[in-house]
Amino acid sequence: MDTTQLLKGVLDVAVLAVVREEDGYGYDIVRRLRAAGIAEIGDASVYGTLRRLYAAGALSTYVVPSEGGxxxxxxxxxxxxxxxxxxxxxxxxxxxxxxxxLINHQPAPAAATSSNGSHS
Incomplete structure (x- = not known):
């Protein structure tokens, strides 16, 4: 099953779950989502979600100097x-x-039918 469409509907909550555990920068959040088992997550999708959640007031940002970049x-x-x-x-x-x-429900065995197709 292609999980791309399923993921679109739950990416916000997945990103919030990761950031709730620990603050992170964009690629760090992507890496943590992948480590959690969401291997097919695209970088651009996560960055877009971060921007949207920030604009919605769910996230704040701060800048940390980087030694090598x-x-x-x-x-x-x-x-x-x-x-x-x-x-x-x-x-x-x-x-x-x-x-x-719904998807794990095991239907009851079909009732025996008579030769004319009606139930006895």
Whole structure:
């Protein structure tokens, strides 16, 4: 199954979960998402999500000088981001439970039918 479309719907909560654990700069957040098992995540998708969450007031930023290159912009979760994460986590857990029940449901064996196709 191509998980690209599924990932689009949950990338915000995934990014918030990673930043909630520890502040990070863009590529660090991408690396941590991949280490968590989201291997097919694109850098551009994460950077776009970080910008969107920042604009929504869920994240703050600060700059840390880098020894071997340009300064790094770190993202930190704000109270609004924690509230957003909690709401999205609850929604995800409810959705996952319903969907898991639906796709893992084992139908009852079909009732025996008579030769004319009707049930006895």
């Amino acid at each position: 340009p300064n790094r912009k770190y993202y930190a979760i704000k109270a609004e981001g924690i509230a957003m994460f909690e709401a999205q986590r609850e929604t995800w857990n409810e959705f996952a439970a319903v969907f898991s029940t």
